[in-house]
Structure formats: structure tokens, C-alpha cells
Amino acid sequence: GQQVMQIPQYQHVQEGEDFTTYCNSSTTLSNIQWYKQRPGGHPVFLIQLVKSGEVKKQKRLTFQFGEAKKNSSLHITATQTTDVGTYFCAEYNYGQNFVFGPGTRLSVLP
Amino acid sequence: DTGVSQDPRHKITKRGQNVTFRCDPISEHNRLYWYRQTLGQGPEFLTYFQNEAQLEKSRLLSDRFSAERPKGSFSTLEIQRTEQGDSAMYLCASSRQLQETQYFGPGTRLLVL
Numbered sequence: 001g002q003q004v005m006q007i008p009q010y011q012h013v014q015e016g017e018d019f020t021t022y023c024n025s026s027t028t029l030s031n032i033q034w035y036k037q038r039p040g041g042h043p044v045f046l047i048q049l050v051k052s053g054e055v056k057k058q059k060r061l062t063f064q065f066g067e068a069k070k071n072s073s074l075h076i077t078a079t080q081t082t083d084v085g086t087y088f089c090a091e092y093n094y095g096q097n098f099v100f101g102p103g104t105r106l107s108v109l110p
Numbered sequence: 111d112t113g114v115s116q117d118p119r120h121k122i123t124k125r126g127q128n129v130t131f132r133c134d135p136i137s138e139h140n141r142l143y144w145y146r147q148t149l150g151q152g153p154e155f156l157t158y159f160q161n162e163a164q165l166e167k168s169r170l171l172s173d174r175f176s177a178e179r180p181k182g183s184f185s186t187l188e189i190q191r192t193e194q195g196d197s198a199m200y201l202c203a204s205s206r207q208l209q210e211t212q213y214f215g216p217g218t219r220l221l222v223l
Binding site: 004033041042043044045048088090097098099100101102103 | 143145150151152153154155158166201203210211212213214215216217
């Protein structure tokens with residue numbers, strides 16, 4: 001079946017450092033979504049990527065979709081304490097609905 | 111607040127009891143999803159509805175789980191004869207169309223003793 005892998009599982013950074021999480025799939029994807037879940041909260045949608053090689057930016061966040069549409073990344077520049085949380089990628093493939101990765105838990109030390 | 115709401119927010123029950131959770135999606139959303147999330151894991155898909163029709167169920171969903179969306183608005187998820195392994199956060203999400211943004215509710219945290 002469809003599998004979603006995310007690395008790293010945990011990341012501890014000093015405030016101001018950059019952070020990147022990677023999402024890899026065993027299959028070619030039609031699209032990919034990224035979500036953020038704060039401690040004790042629920043997942044909140046960040047962005048959706050659809051096109052091969054697509055790059056989207058939201059302030060300090062940069063999202064990329066791989067050329068082969070099998071991987072994606074989320075990069076945060078100059079992390080802040082408000083960036084703390086778990087970042088999930090979610091993949092949609094026809095007939096299999098949404099499959100969430102295990103997430104990358106980000107800690108930011110002030 | 112016109113977001114997704116879930117009730118109750120917390121539920122403690124004894125093993126073998128039945129529990130029912132409710133989800134009220136965003137009003138114009140015709141798709142409604144149920145997920146289960148355990149500590150340190152991503153949301154795990156359980157089932158989804160388009161309007162009142164239940165279109166897909168996870169193969170991981172045992173016969174003790176049933177979901178309904180009778181009028182295409184709110185949905186209920188029932189777990190019969192609960193087991194300790196059912197302890198988890200049960201999340202509901204809604205969206206307007208397939209593959210569109212999913213808006214999650216706050217979840218119902220279930221603890222089975």
C-alpha cells in the first residue's frame with residue numbers, strides 16, 4: 001500500500017536557525033498537502049502543491065514538490081518559537097484518500 | 111465561530127462500553143472525514159462521506175466502528191464494545207471538494223480504561 005515517510009522524526013533548533021523536513025512517497029502523487037499541529041492542537045492546513053517542481057512561499061516558509069512528484073520539502077528560514085509544532089505532509093492518491101506522514105516534531109530553543 | 115466542531119472534547123469510558131462522537135462540519139462543505147491519531151503519529155484515515163453517502167472506509171476499521179451522516183450535515187462515529195487499543199484522539203475534518211483543503215475540528219480524546 002501507499003507509504004509516506006518523513007525525516008527527520010525530531011528536530012531541535014536554536015531560534016534563528018533554519019529547519020527543513022522532507023516527505024517521501026513510494027508512489028507518484030497527484031498532489032501533496034502540508035499541515036502544522038501545535039502541541040495539544042489539531043492539524044491546520046498550510047499549503048497544497050500540485051505541479052511537478054512547484055515551489056511556493058509563505059513568509060519564512062518555502063514548500064517544494066519534487067520533479068518526479070514523489071517527494072516534497074518544507075523549509076523554514078530563521079525559526080521562531082511560534083514555529084514549534086509537528087509538521088505533517090499528507091498525500092492524496094486516487095482511490096486511497098489522504099495518507100498522512102508520521103510528522104516531524106520541531107522544537108525551537110529561545 | 112464557523113469552524114468544524116466536535117463533541118465531546120474528552121471521553122473516558124470503561125472497556126466494553128459503547129461511545130458515540132459527533133462532528134459538525136463547516137456548513138457549505140460536502141465532504142467529511144474521520145481520522146484517528148495516537149501519540150506521536152499522524153492522523154490515520156478511518157472513513158469519509160460525500161454528503162450523506164459513505165464513500166470509503168479504511169481496511170483498518172473494524173466492525174465495531176460505524177459512522178453516519180444521515181442528512182449530509184453533521185456526522186456521528188460510534189465505537190461498540192470499546193477496547194483499550196481504541197484510546198486515541200478522534201479527529202473530524204471537512205472540505206468543499208475532493209483534494210481541497212481539509213479543516214480539522216479540535217478532536218475528541220477517548221480514554222478506554
